[in-house]
């Protein structure tokens with residue numbers, strides 16, 4: 184037993200693990216959300232029809248995406264927003280694992296992702312990663328890649344921190360597209376591949392569009408589907 188595991192066991196005796204949603208005691212492997220609460224999270228009814236989002240402004244892209252979707256509804260202060268805040272800012276990587284597992288279960292049950300060749304999480308800039316210690320989207324992506332039995336790619340890189348409006352260059356101001364936020368390493372690996380681009384939350388869709396721009400720029404023959412754990416309502 185390593186020191187971390189021992190310490191973990193002692194902590195769990197002194198402070199019992201509880202579900203973050205209902206507050207009842209939870210098992211260690213439930214990673215902060217009990218089984219009952221996990222399946223009562225607000226799943227988007229459109230989850231089974233991922234193509235219906237393609238014409239909406241946030242996913243409109245040229246060339247078009249194959250599909251775009253998100254599993255859960257994200258509303259300010261709803262349970263999903265609270266969980267995401269926890270795994271993003273409060274070092275709860277176990278929660279991201281748990282929710283990635285939920286996403287994996289739903290993806291596996293859907294025929295829309297059968298042609299996916301790899302899962303590519305949207306990266307965060309390394310300064311942010313250093314501060315947070317992990318990229319929550321990468322943790323979400325792991326069980327999804329496992330469920331689809333495809334590789335998890337770390338080749339989409341954030342080349343600079345997201346710029347604020349005042350620092351945007353003229354081209355970005357004109358087009359509203361942040362074309363140089365990301366780049367694909369080893370683009371030759373992805374020629375003609377169907378890439379499942381994964382993010383944690385989609386609001387305006389600008390990050391997904393910027394990532395898709397970079398992939399199409401570096402790998403013009405790629406096919407891209409976009410998927411997120413949660414999305415604000417249309």
Ligand SMILES: [Zn+2]
Nearest residue numbers: 202205217220
């Ligand atoms: Zn619960």
